Amino acid sequence: MARDFSRRIRTWFxxxxxxxxxxxxxxxxxxxxxxxxxxxxxxxxxxEYYPCFLARFPTLESVSRSRPAQVREAWRGLGYYARARNLHRLARTVSPPNGTGVLPNAPEALRALPGIGAYTAGxxxxxAFERRAALVDTNVARVLRRVFAPRLDPKxxxxxxxxxxxxxxxxPATGRATWSHNQALMELGALLCSARTMRCPECPVRPLCRTGLRRNP
Ligand code: SF4
Incomplete structure (x- = not known):
């Protein structure tokens, strides 16, 4: 079933x-x-903001060379400024002279960096590295619960x-397929299986989904 599920969401994606x-x-x-x-x-x-931020700070090192206030300024409009602060702290941790300048590729090593939780590490x-790593954010949690474990308390x-x-x-078996698998899971949660609506008749995993089958037998 796992293989079928993954194949279906990747084809849909x-x-x-x-x-x-x-x-x-x-x-x-x-x-x-x-x-x-x-x-x-x-x-x-x-x-809107992503290309402007990358134009202003094209590399991790460029973030590390800047003052926190400059990074915060470029983040203006996105809100939740703790993220900008954490990005700056992370850049200083990873860039020379404190680090090698290269982000690690293993989820455990990524999690040790400032502001990186389990989801972001995965x-x-x-x-970025096409590692065979799992991730669960709100969208993914919703899809997995509805498909595999509708009675689970996600909180x-x-x-x-x-x-x-x-x-x-x-x-899936390979890192490359994991890239599409994880992207597809998130996209499914954003486009078909959102918090507000379940578009089960259009959903590629409906034949496998405990919630979808119950709603649309
Ligand atoms: S069949 Fe319905 S409930 Fe199941 S994953 Fe698809 S949209 Fe969500």
Whole structure:
């Protein structure tokens, strides 16, 4: 079932994915910036600010050489400025003379950096380095729960742990396929299986989905 699920969402993603600029990049810094921006800001707004921020700060090192206030200034309009502060702290940690200037590719090593939680670590590992790493954000949690475990309480720590276990258990065999698999999971949660609507009749995993089958037998 895991293989079938992954194949279905990747095929759907290849046909229906939105063309978003960060999906064309495997540059770890660019992927990191997009993930930090997308955490608490709508895609439409990130589309506006992402290119301007990268034009102002094209590399991690350029962030590390700047003052925190300059990074915050470029972040203006996106809100939640702790993200800009954390990006600056991370850049100082990773860039010379404190570090090698290279972002690590393993989720565990990424998690040790300022402001990087489990989701962002999985996102950077799989989207920039094509590592076979799981990720669970709000969208992914909703899809996994509806498909595999509709009775799970996603707010409990047990429920969260279980969702991460499911996310890891259904990963495809290769890192390359994991890139599309994780992107597809997030896209499905954004476009078809959102918090407000479930577009089950159009959904590629309806035949496998415990919620979808119950709603539309
Ligand atoms: S079938 Fe419906 S509930 Fe299940 S994942 Fe698709 S949209 Fe969500």
């Amino acid at each position: 290849a046909r229906h994915a939105r063309d978003l600029p960060w999906r064309h990049s495997r540059d770890p810094y660019q992927v990191l910036v997009s993930e930090l921006m997308l955490q608490q800001t709508q895609v439409s707004r990130v589309l 996102a950077v590992a799989s989207f 409990s720590s047990r429920g969260q742990r279980r969702l991460w276990e499911i996310a890891a258990a259904i990963l």
